[in-house]
Amino acid sequence: MSLTRRDVLKSVPGLVVGFGLSMPGVATAARFVADMAETTRTDQLRAGGVDAWLAIDAAGRVTIYSGKVELGTGVATALRQLAAGGLDVAFADTRLLQADTALTPDLGYTAGSKTLQSGGTQLAHAARLARAALIERAAARLGVAADTLTSANGHVVGHAASSAQRLSYAALIADGIDRPLAAELPAFAPAVHRGPVGQSIAREDIPAKIAGRFTYMQDLVVPGMWHGRVIRPPTTGAFSPDAARLIAIDASDLPEAAQVVRVGRFVGVVAPDEWQAMQAAERLRLAWDTTMTVPAGDALFPHLETLPATRDVIRDTGPAALGSDAHTATYHWPFQSHDSIGPSAAIADVSPDGVHIWSGTQGVYPLRAALVELLGRDDIRVSYVEASGCYGHNGADDAAADAALLSRAVGRPVRVQWSRADEHGWAPLGCAMRMRLGATLGNDGAITAWQFDNRTPTHLNRPAKQLGAASLLAGQLARDLVPDTRHVGGDRNTISGYDLKAEHIVVNWLANRDMPLRASALRTLGAIQNTFANESFMDELAHAAGRDPLAFRLAHLHEPRARRVLETVAHAAGWQAGESAPGTWQDDGARGRGMAQLTYENNAARVAAVVAVVVGTHGIRVTHAWVAHDCGPVVNPDGLRNQIEGNVIQAINRTLNEAITFDPYGITSLEWSAYPLADFAALPEIDITLIDRPDQPILGAGEATSAAIPAAIANAVHAACGLRLRTVPFKRGALMTARREHSA
C-alpha cells in the first residue's frame, strides 16, 4: 500500500510526453529521458499547464498518468484505445494509472461525461506526438529522412514494402540518450481511427468483475483496520444545522469492544468486527431535539417560490414580458436519489506519520483539499478505488470524511460502510427545479419570442478547497456548517439551441442556506430538467401552431449536426407527419410517440430521441426508444452503446418513477421499495444510431442521452391520450389525477 511515484515510474530510460489533459491548447512536448522517475516529478509536470503525461518505458510499455478514473463506464478502456491508436502499439501494451494524489496529477473531477471530451483528444494528440518523435529518432539513427519511415505495431519501419528497416520503440528508447528532443504538433489534429480506435474493444475490467475477483472500494481491506458506522440525526438529509440538536448520548448497552466517537453532531461507533460495529450503532441511544425545517412533500414547489434568489440573465435578446396572447407552461422536477446500488464505503488511516484515504471519489485532489481543512493537516494522501456505479456526487466523499474522523479518534485504520438508509437519506440529491416558459407565435406559426425562467439550487456541492469541511457531510455535522457554494449547473441547457430571434432566459439561483435538503451533481446537472421543459414546450407550441413536432423543430433548428441527429432518429423510428396529434384516453392502453432533441451544454454531443408509450389505467410504459447520437469520433462503439442504453433505462425510470419523499423532519424514502429502481418486467426495445465523425473533436458521450428522454416521454403521453404532464415523476397516481382534471 506504500506505492510511491518512484515505484510506478521507474528510474529507467523512457519517452515522456507531457500534455494538458484538462486544458486544450497546452503545448505538448515529447522528451527522451534517462530517468523517467526524475523527469516526471510533479513540479516539473505542472509547468505551463501540463497536467498529464504519457510514458513509454524501455520495454515498450505505455502508461497513461491522467488522474482520470474508471467509474464503471468504460473510460479506462477508451483512453487506452486512444493512446494505442495514436502511438501505433498493441492495446495490451497500454495501461492507465488510476487517480492517487501521490502518483497522478491534479485533474479535478471525472464527471459530466467529460473524460473523453476534455482528455481523449489531448491524449490522442500526445500519443501521435510520441510516435512522431520515435520516427524522427529512428531517422537520425538510420541516416534517412523521417518521411521515408512510418510505424507498425510498436516499430518504426520503412515506408517501402521491400524495406528492411525496422527498429522497435523499445530499442529506440533503451538505446541511450543522445540528446533531449522536443517535437510539437499543431494544437488540434483529429483523432483518426487507427488501430483499436473505433473498435469495440472489450472492457478491461469486466472479466475480473464477472469472475468475482474485482476489488471494489466496498471490498478493500487494509491491515489492522476496524469498522465504523455513523449515527446521524433523525432529521434525515435536512440541510439546516437547526434541524436537530444532540442532547445526550447513552452508550451503556454497547458491546465491550466498541468505542464511541463524537465531534459536534457527528457521532460514530468503531469496533474490531463489522457486525459488532453494526450492533453498536443499533444499541447506541441518542437523544435529539428536532425542529421542522423541511416543507411537507406537496408544499415543496410553493416553498421554493418563496425563497430569495440570485437572478442571472443568461440571454437577453427578447422582451422580459410577453403579451396576453402568449403560450405559457410551468414544469417541475423533484429531488431524486443517486441510486448507487452499493452504498458508499471508504477507509482512512490517520496516523502520526500521515493520513491515507481510500475512496471511490470522483476527484482525489478536491477531496484531499477538503480533508486538509477538516483534519487541520496537509500530509494527506487520497487513493482512488473504484466503487459501485456513481452518476454524480454520491456519498463516496462523505464516507471518506466519516472514516477520517473515526480513524483520527481511535488511532487505527477505520473502514466505514454506509447503510442503504444512509445512502438514500444522506447522499446529496439531484436537484428539484421549477421551469416556467412562455412564447408567442407569428401568423406563419413561427416562434416570435421565447421566455425561460427557472428556479434552481446549485448543482455542485462537491468537496472543494475553498469550502473545506463545509463540503463534507461529516464537517457539516461536526461544525454546523452549510457550504456557500458558487452557482453551477442550473443554467445547463437553459438555452434551447433553436434559432430564436427574441429570447429572454433567466436563472434564479437558490442559496444552500435556504434549501431544505442537500442537493448536488446528478447526471447532466440541470440539463435534464431544463431540456424536459424546453422540449415539452416545443411540442406544446408545435400543436398550438398546428404543425408536426418534427417539422416545427426543423423549422427552428439550423445547426447541421443537430438537424442530422433529429432527422436520423425520425427516419429510424419511421416518424409520420401528423402521427402525434393527441389521441384519446383508453383504459386498456392508448399508444403514442414523442420526440426530443438537444445539443448537450449547447456545444457538445447532439442527441435526439423518439419514444413509444402505452398509457392506460396501468400507468405509463415505454415500449420502444430510438436514439441518434453524435459525439464526434466514436472511440468504442459497443462501450458507447452500453452507456446510451444505461442512460435510456435510467432516464425512463427517473421520469416515470423517481422522487424522494419527505416530511417536515426529513427524507422518508430510505430503501428501494420506497424509491423503486427500474425492473426487468417492462424493458423497452432500444434502437441506437451512432453518427461517427472521425474528423471532428471528441465530445463527451453517455449522459447527454438522459436529458432527451423525459420530454420525449411527456410528448408521447400527450400523443397517446391528450394529457400533458408537466411534473416529474409521471407515476400512475399523477396520471390518473391529470386525467380527472382533464375530463372535469
Place this chain on the structure above:
Amino acid sequence: MTYRLIVNDTAHDIDAPGDMPLLYALRNHLDLKATRYGCGLAECGACAVFVGRDVRQSCVLPLAAVDGPVTTVEGLAPGDALSPVQQAFIDEQAAQCGYCISGMMIAATALLADTPDPDDAAIAAALTSNLCGCGTHVRIVRAIKRAARMQRQARNAT
C-alpha cells in the same frame, strides 16, 4: 458460537454470533468478496448466494439458519474456469459498474437450472429480487439468453 459452513465445496468453522447474517461470514471471515452488500433488506439481490439449490439473500440469512452448502460466484466454476453464465456475461459485456452482477449471475444460474430456454417473462420473473442502478438491464437479459443457448448446445453435444 462456532458454525460449520460448507462454502464452495470447502468446510469452514466460523466463530461468530448466530444472528450475524451469512453475508458477513462470507465477506469478512472467508474473504469471499464477490457477494456484496447492497441494502441489508433483501431488496436488491447484490448479496444473493445459493444455499443448496435455492437462491437466498445472504444479507438477511442468519448464520445459525444456514441449512445447506453455500455456493457463491467464486464457486460457480472450478478454479479459474468460468461457468456458461459468466462467459455469457463477458461475451455480452453485460456490466457497467458491475456491482450488482454477482447477484444477477446467481439468479440467472438458478433460472437456467430449471428453465433451459427462458423467455423475457421468465427472465424478468427470475430477476424480480435483483436491482441494477446503471441501467444494464437489456444486456443482462441478452447475456442470460446467450448462456441458455450455450448450455443447450453443451447438453446437445454430450
